[in-house]
Amino acid sequence: MNSMMDLRSDTFTFPTTGMLEFMFKAPVGDDVFGEDPSVNQLEQKMAQLFQKEAALFCPSGTMTNQIAIKVNTQPQDQVICDQRSHVYNYEGGGMAFNSGVSAKLVDGDRGRLTKEDVLACLNPDDPHFPVSRLVVIENTVNKGGGSYYRLNDVQGIRQIALQHGLRMHLDGARLFNALAETGESPEAWGQQFDTISICLSKGLGAPVGSVLLGTAEDIKKARRVRKVLGGGMRQAGYLAAAGLYAIDHHRELLAEDNRRARHLGGLVSDLPYVSKLHPVDTNIVILELEGVNPEDFLKKLDEKKIRALPFGGQQVRMVTHLGITDDMVDYFVDTVRHLTL
Numbered sequence: 001m002n003s004m005m006d007l008r009s010d011t012f013t014f015p016t017t018g019m020l021e022f023m024f025k026a027p028v029g030d031d032v033f034g035e036d037p038s039v040n041q042l043e044q045k046m047a048q049l050f051q052k053e054a055a056l057f058c059p060s061g062t063m064t065n066q067i068a069i070k071v072n073t074q075p076q077d078q079v080i081c082d083q084r085s086h087v088y089n090y091e092g093g094g095m096a097f098n099s100g101v102s103a104k105l106v107d108g109d110r111g112r113l114t115k116e117d118v119l120a121c122l123n124p125d126d127p128h129f130p131v132s133r134l135v136v137i138e139n140t141v142n143k144g145g146g147s148y149y150r151l152n153d154v155q156g157i158r159q160i161a162l163q164h165g166l167r168m169h170l171d172g173a174r175l176f177n178a179l180a181e182t183g184e185s186p187e188a189w190g191q192q193f194d195t196i197s198i199c200l201s202k203g204l205g206a207p208v209g210s211v212l213l214g215t216a217e218d219i220k221k222a223r224r225v226r227k228v229l230g231g232g233m234r235q236a237g238y239l240a241a242a243g244l245y246a247i248d249h250h251r252e253l254l255a256e257d258n259r260r261a262r263h264l265g266g267l268v269s270d271l272p273y274v275s276k277l278h279p280v281d282t283n284i285v286i287l288e289l290e291g292v293n294p295e296d297f298l299k300k301l302d303e304k305k306i307r308a309l310p311f312g313g314q315q316v317r318m319v320t321h322l323g324i325t326d327d328m329v330d331y332f333v334d335t336v337r338h339l340t341l
Contacts, residue, residue, distance in 0.1 A: 005328050008309040010174075010257070010283060010321035013205040019245045026241035030234050031057070032227075038237030042244050046198065046211045049247070050190030054219035056212045057240055058231050061086075061173045064197035064212040066094045067225045069134065071218050072167040072195060075100030077133035080121045084111040084143035086171055087136050098229075102130050110279070111141030112149055115156040122164055135161055137193075138171040140178050146261070146284030148178035151188055158192045168192065173199040173210075177282040180255040194218065203254050203283060204246035205322040208239045253322060257283040260320040260329050267333045273297075273341060275314070285318040286311060292341050304335045 006012040015023065029035035043055035058064045065087050069079060079095055081088055083105040087095060095101050106117045113135070123129035135157060140148045161168050170193040179186065190196060195214040200206035212222055226232060233239070258281075265285045269277035275290035289297060294310050301308055311317040320329075 003305070005306045005324070005332060007318035007320070007324065007332070008307050010202040010319045013201075013203070013322045015207055015242060016205065016249075016322070018249065019205065019242050022245040023238050023241045026237045028235040028237035031236045032232040032234060036235065036237040036240070038244065039240040042240040043211065045244065045247065047213060049186045050196060050213050051187045052190050052196070052213040053216040054214065056219050056222050056226060057236065057243070058210050058212060058226060059208060059233065060201075061171070061197055061199040061210040062091045062094065063226070063229060063231050064210045065136075065169070065171050066091060066098050067212055067222045067229070067231075068169045068195040068197060068214075069095055069101065069136070070099045070225050071214070071221045072134045072169055073099050073101050074131075074133070076130055077101045078104050078123065078130035079134045079136055080104045080106065080113075080118055080132065080166075081136040082106050082108045082111045082113055082138070082141070082144075084108075084141060085136060085138050086142055086173065087138075089143065101133070104132070110147040111138060111144030112147055112153070113137060113157060114153070115160045118157055118160050118166075132164070132166060135166055135168045136171060137168065138173070140174040140282050140284070142173070142284070145278040145286045146174070146177065146280065146282035148181060148281055150182055151184045151192070154189070154192045167194045169194065170196040172196050174202055174282065176251055177203055177254050177258060180251075180258055181282060195222075200243040200246055203257055203321050204243075204250045206239070206242035206246045209243050211243070250322060254283070257320045257322070257324070260324060260326065261285050261318075264318065264320065264329050264332060268336055271336060283320045285320075287316045287318075289314045289316060297339075297341065300339050300341065301335070304339075306332055306335060 026038040031039045047055040200209045265280040273292040276288035278286040309317045
């Protein structure tokens with residue numbers, strides 16, 4: 001194999017030839033002045049797709065999540081989320097730093113909350129406790145191995161939220177991977193949440209960018225928060241054009257990423273040094289190794305031009321994406337079957 005096979009994350013995609021050509025032809029302006037036509041087109045397209053009033057293009061999913069938390073809460077509020085959630089584990093303590101809120105953690109099923117979980121987390125109306133204000137759901141769940149929700153599960157949580165005055169945010173970094181499995185519509189998911197974050201730079205294959213969706217009022221507030229965080233970009237239309245191309249041309253390819261991940265996982269689950277294969281629901285494969293140091297395993301893979309990610313303890317994570325082909329999966333399987341450890 002001549003080139004590196006990078007399974008560390010679906011952020012290791014590169015723009016396709018068609019995407020690059022589309023980016024180079026994009027009309028641009030100054031987005032901070034609201035004058036970039038490609039950014040405006042992307043925001044309008046995403047809002048329409050999810051049937052939300054407005055959208056905001058940002059550099060990263062961490063920024064869209066953090067802006068959403070800020071918009072949906074006040075200092076001293078509490079955010080209900082799973083202990084595996086990205087907003088809690090991988091955003092630098094941003095909830096506390098940016099919004100002055102605390103987290104009420106749930107130990108859900110592979111990162112997925114239920115309506116019963118949310119009910120159990122509600123604080124009494126007592127000054128000793130923070131105010132229960134926001135529920136954050138991640139779909140798919142990264143640390144849950146790409147586990148996903150079905151719409152009826154979220155509808156039950158939404159009902160509880162409405163009854164108790166809670167707002168809901170969706171960290172939908174890999175939402176389209178989930179929808180490729182369920183066949184559910186973006187519009188139906190848009191109805192369940194006050195704000196939604198969608199990443200364009202993971203399986204969809206854009207080089208940069210995420211979009212925050214919500215009401216016109218919330219996105220107006222979000223634009224002010226983006227400015228404070230330094231997220232306003234100028235001729236960002238070249239990047240927005242990549243997102244437009246990805247939505248139109250790459251969404252249908254995510255089902256293939258999911259299929260390849262299941263194929264890969266199934267073929268390596270019986271290796272003598274693999275004690276457990278976590279369920280492979282979408283495009284993330286997590287292996288538990290036994291009798292092998294994960295760092296040694298990853299070093300051996302790197303020597304064969306394959307990269308995977310240590311995921312804590314004996315776990316190793318692999319993620320399929322736009323840059324991974326069937327031939328690469330076959331090469332990976334053949335390589336790990338013949339590794340000397």
